[in-house]
Structure formats: structure tokens, C-alpha cells
Amino acid sequence: MLQGWLVVLASFGYIGLLFAIAWYADRRARAGRSMIASPVIYSLSLAVYATAWTFYGSVGRAAHDGVGFLPIYIGPTLMILLWGFVLRKMLRITRIARITSLADFAASRYGKSALLGGLVTVIAVIGILPYISLQLKAVSSSFEILLSYPEVVVPERGGSMPFLKVTALYVAMFMALFAIAFGTRQVDVGERHEGMVAAIAFESIVKLVSFLAVGIYVTFGLFDGFGDVFGRAAARPDLAKLMAPFATEGALANWAWMTVLSMFAIVFLPRQFQVAVIENVDERHLNTAVWLFPLYMLAINLFVLPIALGGLLTFSWGADADSFVLSLPMYHRQEALTLLVFVGGISAATGMVIVETVALSTMVCNDLVMPILLRWKRLDLARRADFTRLLLDIRRGAIVAILLLGYFYFIVAGEAYALVSIGLISFAAVAQFAPPLLIGLYWKGGSRNGALAGLLAGFSVWLYTLLLPAFARSGWLGMDLVEAGPLGIDWLRPTHLFGLAVLDPVTHSMIWSMIANVGAYLAVSLTGRQSVAERHQARLFVDVFREPGKRGTACRATASAGALQSLLSRFLGGERAADLFRAYARSRGVRSADELRGDPDLLAFAELQLAGTIGAASAHAMVATVAQEQAPGLDEVMTIIDEASQVIAYSHELEEKQRELEAATAGLKAANERLKELDRLKDDFISTVTHELRTPLTSIRAFSEILHDNADIDPAERHRFLGLIIKESERLTRLINQVLDLAKLESGLAEWQNAELDLNEIVADAVGSTSQLFKGRSVAIETEVAAALPPVSADRDRVMQVLLNLLSNAVKFSPAGTGRVRVRVEPEGNCVRVDVEDNGVGIEAAQQAAIFEKFRQVGDTLTHKPAGTGLGLAICRQIVMRLGGRLWVKSSPGAGSVFSFTLPLAPHSAAALAGE
């Protein structure tokens, strides 16, 4: 006989056991031997996903539409397969940035925005209320059903259930105490609660075992195995329908959207985020969870349909399908099993409520209440000495408030719906977090305003299309609004927005809220601008695997180390703060915390520690109260500019180097070309010289052979031939001398004996020694010299050589008889110029440059026998250049030529000239 006292005793006994487990796990954790550092415990703690919804509600859902309960578990199975890309990234970010909750995560991603954190908190709290009311409803109904043992009663629908309402209130208050005891005993670093996780893992075992027990009892005890249950159900047309449910219009769309919805829920339900991300102690635990957690879900769902069908077959008079799990063993007077099921139901509900309210209270405290309190100047909270007590009180208050609100929701709207339908409303609410957080995890462009806009839009649609009809159905608002639309506007009907019918209300709401959410998020992000802090945080999140450990603050403020330590001790306690600072000092290679400089690095460190307790947005605000709030100061800006200009200078230097290198390369190329050219010239010179040497040699040899072979040659002829041989020999000698002379000049080996010379005198000598030549060709010569010519510095013999060469050329090219050569000497600047002018044939402009080259002679060498060696002018130019002067020609065909050269003045006369 199940007495009320026995049920209460069993409940308290079970909860006492949970406390014992939690206490033990906490003690082990403090001793450094964590109990939850196991992949199996981690997987079991994830199974907090299975709540009273799963335990009682799935059977109710299955009794209604067959396999409709399954997407809720298949979605997470699929989602967790993406862990390597989603959960792993969130875990890493959480660890690096000391994230404490889902709201904190959102706020951190979008520039530590307190506004966004607050909005996420509000949405989460309101969105989760139906879910909490579901647990209250399930537990209080199960209690009520149990107390009427062995009668199986149908909990009445409607307003007159005073008993159930009172029970639910007791349950709510009791759960609040329970959650407070578990979750807010102390302010934990990083909001980790080892004891709670251990208890949750234990609860997961209890609920699985009791559900499997009742499943096996129904399938194999009441019926004769699966075949019997299904066979008998298939025989009934109304039940056979449940085995092929997709024929119903919209069922496939509902199925698909439920899958998507639960994929989001497994990540973004606050309690799932808490156990999967915040409470995770080792990323590698996901390796096991990725298959063990789905296996758990498969196991707990295996008997849902048999129990549902068994219940429908047993209670043909229409008992509440949501309580089949309990009423079936009760109906068959299985007292022990009934009690086990009751405890299993309690474990499913309490697990959810504890973790959910702890997670939500952290969010409410860190992201809603604290930011407001800290900004409330009149409270002057920032000066308060000890915050730990205040933080705990806020959280405790939040837990009580959340459960009371859940109770309130249950009273207002909970009765009209089946368990699963209530829960799905909450799923649809938290699904709103998916766009800003999932997209924001991979796209840096998502902005704070975009996230705010998306969340507001999606949440508004959710309020209108799901929450409003829920209230309306409970009779609090007129059903007119739902059935006819506001002001009778048909296309604004909350459950058939814009005429979209057929679908389940949740699917309908999901479609419109996702369109609104994603649309607003993208539109605002793409058209707006991001602040520096937003960009910094976005990079931190998106590139978390690319820059491991590299982080800093966007804000560059400073504060004294002492002020920071006292700030930390207000939130974490003096001892812990001192420990943290000592450890930090050690890592910085400083002996004690007193010697730490309050630089931005220390500020970032303090903020990170604080974030682990009160959330990123609040931590940022708190640190700002002690920091000298300097928007990037002049020094920092100068440093930044300096770094930038160094980089620029460096690149300039590189460019310069490259240019130099290019110039050097070009120079080398030119030198190489020049070398090749010289090489070619040398070859040409040698071949020309040998050719020039061969010509006289050939003549000499030819004439010598004639004389040798013909002994009887005419003496006059012989004499002429010998004369030619002598002439050619002389030419040959002259040629060889000149070649040697040129080689000497070019190699710089020639000896120079520079002295002060009077050019007038040398010119007179040169004219004198060539007078015989002039007479021979009847060419007149005139000399025109300047009086008082300053002396030049030169080698006398060489100047003579040049003059003789020019004069003999002038004679050679002047017409015999009418020829006239004029030599003019005059000072010009700091040189003396000598002109040798003739009235000969002249030189074409094109050839004027060529005549100074070796072996170049003017005129057609084919028709005229060359009159010289072709080296004279080349030698003259070499000599003049060597003496520091110039040699050039001015001429035009038929008008004679003027060969001129200059010689520099002797040093002292040049100085005298300059002095004048």
C-alpha cells in the first residue's frame, strides 16, 4: 500500500542521497581528485537533456502522433556530430575568455555588450518559463496520481484543481531550495559546480534505469514482447494510424523543423550550455560523449512507443497519456515499480530544474542585475568591500523568482497543453540564440546591433505566435485574438501568420521567427559599422584556433596593481585574490605582487579573473571603475604610430635596397656590354693591324721576288724596285712604331715629361720642320700667334708629334699649287687653343667622328691608295686627352677643315689667370 508518507519519505530519501553525492564530489574536487573528470560522467551529465518531458511527455506525444517524439532526440544526435566544428570551438573560447554563461558568451562575442547580455538573459528566462512549468506540472501530477493509488484518475482539466496548484507550489519552493543548496553555496571560479554535475550524472542513471524498468515491465510483463504490443495495436485502426504518421498534411515539415529546433536546443538551452561547455573539464571528453550521449537517448526512447500503445490498449476509457508511465504499473499494483518510476520522474525533473535555474541565475546575476547595480551611481556599489555575499544573494533570489514565475506560468497557461507542447515553446525561444551565436562563431562581420536586432525580431515573433496563443488558450486572453486575428485582421492571426496554415504552431512560429531573426541580424550587420571592441572580440572568437592563447584588451587603460588586487578580493575573497596575484607575479618573473606594474596586461588578467565570476560585461565595467579610463592615450597612439612607421621605414629601406640592387645589376650589365665591346674592338684591332702589316710586306716580298728571280732586269727598273722596297719598309717600320706607340699610350705606360712650354715656339719649330713638305706640294703656310701667350703644361715631344701629324695631314689633303694652310694659336679660358686650317676637300659630317678611330681614313679605300697608316689621328687624340685637352675637327665637304686642340695652362699661370 503506497501511503502518502511513504511517497514523501522516498522523495526526501532520494534527494538526501543526491546531496550526499554532491557533497562527496565537492570534497573530492577540493582535494584535487575530481570525480567528474571522466568522459562517461560528462556524457551522463549531458543527459540532463532528458527531463520530465522525456520521462512522461514522450509517451503522451507518441500516443498522439506515433513517432513525433523522436526528432527531439535525433536532432541532438546529428548536432553532436558537428562537435569538432561547433562545440569544440565554443569550449575553447569559453576557456580562454572565462565565459560563465550563454548570455556571457553572447555579450563577449559582440564587444562585451552588457545590453546584449541582458537581452539574452531576458529571452532565456521568459523562454524557459514554460519548460520549468512543465517540470512542476509533471511532478505535481505524478504526486497526485500516486496519492490516489490504486485508483487511476485523470487529472482534471480546467480551473478547479486547488490541490494540484498547491502541490505545484510546494514542488516549486522545494526545488528552489534544492537548486540554491546545489548551485549557490559559494562563488565558484568559472561557475563550475562539480558536486552538481556528479548529482546530475547520478540522476541520469536513475531516470534511465526506472524508465527501462517500466518499459520492460510493460512490454514483456503486461504483453508478450514487442510483437504482441504492436500486433495488438495494429489490429485497431485508430492505433494502426500511429504507425504511419506522415500521411497527415504538414507532418513531414513538422518533423524536419522539430529536428532543426532540437539541434539548436541541445546547444543553446542554458542548462545544456552549462553542462556541455561551462562544466566541461576536458575537451577530449566530447570524443566519448559524441556516441555515448546519443546511445543514452536511444535507450531511453526505445520503449516509448510500446508503453504508449500499451497504455492506449489498457486504458480504453482515455486516461491521460502523459502519465501512462506511472499509471500502467500502478494499475497493475506494482508498488515497488510505481515508486521507482515516481523517483525516476522526480530525478528527471529535478535535474533539469537545478541546472536550468543555476544557469539562469548566473545569467540574471552577471548579465542583468550586476550591470544595472554597478551603473546605479546612487548605490555607490563599486565601493563596496565584499561582493561575494551579494552575488550569492542575487543568485538565490533569482532562483526563487524563476521558479515562482514558472509556477505562475503553470497556473496561467500550463494546464491546457500536453507536456511536449509546453516544452517545445521553450525550444522555439532558445532557438532564437542560434543565428547570432552560430553565425557569429564563423563570421566576423556580425555586429552587436545586428545581434540585438535579430534577437529582438525573432523573440517578438515568438511572443506573438507562440506565447500569446498559449495565454489565450488558457482563457486569460480571449480566443478571439487567436481565431480571428487582432481587430479581426485575418492574415495577422498568431498561429496562421500571413495565411500560413497546416503547420504545427511551433513549426509555424519557428519559420517566421527564424526569417525575422536571421534577416534582421544580417541586414543590420551588413549595413552598420562595428566598434573597435566588437571587431577585437569577433576576431578572438572566430580565430580562436588560429591564434591560440594570443589575446589582449582593446582598451588600453592602466590601474595600480594594488587597486586591482583589492577589486578582485572584493569579488573573490582576499586570500584567493592574493594567490592569483602572487601566481601572476611569478609568471612575470617579479618577486612579489607589490612590484607588479599596473599595465594593460595586468588589467586584462584581472578582468579575465573577474569575468570568471561575474561575467565579461560586468567584469569590464568593474575594472573600468578602478582603471584610469584613458581612451588610447597619446603614448599608446605614439607607440602604435611608431610601430607602424617603423614598419613603413623598414619597407622603404627594402625598396631602397632593391633599387640599389637593380642599379648595380644595370651597371654590371653595362660593364659587361662594354667589356664585350672592348673585346670585339681588340679583335678588330688585331685583325686590322695584321691586315695593315701584311700590305707593305706583300709589296716588299713581291718586289724582292722579282729582283731575285730576274737577274737580267734593267738596272733602272731594279733601282725603282729597290726604292719601292725601301719605302714600303719605312712604312712598315712607321706602322709598327705607331702601333707600339698607341699600345703604350692606351695602356698608360708611355713616359711623360711634362714641363712649362711656350706653344708659339713649338708651333714655329713644327712649321719649320715641315716647310720642305709644303714647298714640295706648293702649299702656302701662314702662322698666326697671339702675343704674350701663357705657358702650357705638356710634354714637348708629344705636342710636337701632334702638330707634325696635323700639319702633314693638312699638306696631304690640300690641293697642290693653290693649297693654303693656316696655323693659329690663341688663349681660350684656362687653356690655349691651336687651329690648323686647310682649304682641302673637307670631310663629310658623318665621317668626322670616325677619322679619330684607328685605321680609319677618309675617302674610298677601294679607289684611293691610303696615304697614311690610319693611326695618326687616333694617336693625336690619345696624346691630347692624356695632356688634359681636347682634339676635334670642324669641316664641310669642299670647304676645307679645321683641326683644333686645346692644352691646359701651366698651374701657376692658371692661378694667375684666376686671380686677375
Added chain:
Amino acid sequence: MHASSRKRQQLVGLFLLGCLMFNYPLITLFDRPELVLGVPLLYAYLFGAWALIIAIVAVIVERRD
């Protein structure tokens, strides 16, 4: 490192397979009121596919690199 990256990619492949198996149109092939070995066809298919995926996942992640 490479091996674990490969595992992650294999799991994503499995995710895509799961999306295919648990969705329209494949799922409608089994939407018939028939019993297979005493179990409804759809029910058997869903749990069978689910168990298969879990088994493959377990093999992938627990296999030594």
C-alpha cells in the same frame, strides 16, 4: 593532429548522411502501416538507422589513429 581532423571530417560526413536518412523523402519510403518481425516498419527503420549511426560514430572516434 591530422588524424583527429580527419575524424572530425568523417563525423561531418556522417552528419550529412544522418540528415539524409532522417528526412524527406527517404523517410516516407518506410511510412507504411506494416509490421516487420512484429515491429512497425517506420519504427524499425528509425531506430535501426539511429543505432547504425551511433555505431559508426563509436567506431570512428574510438579507433586508434
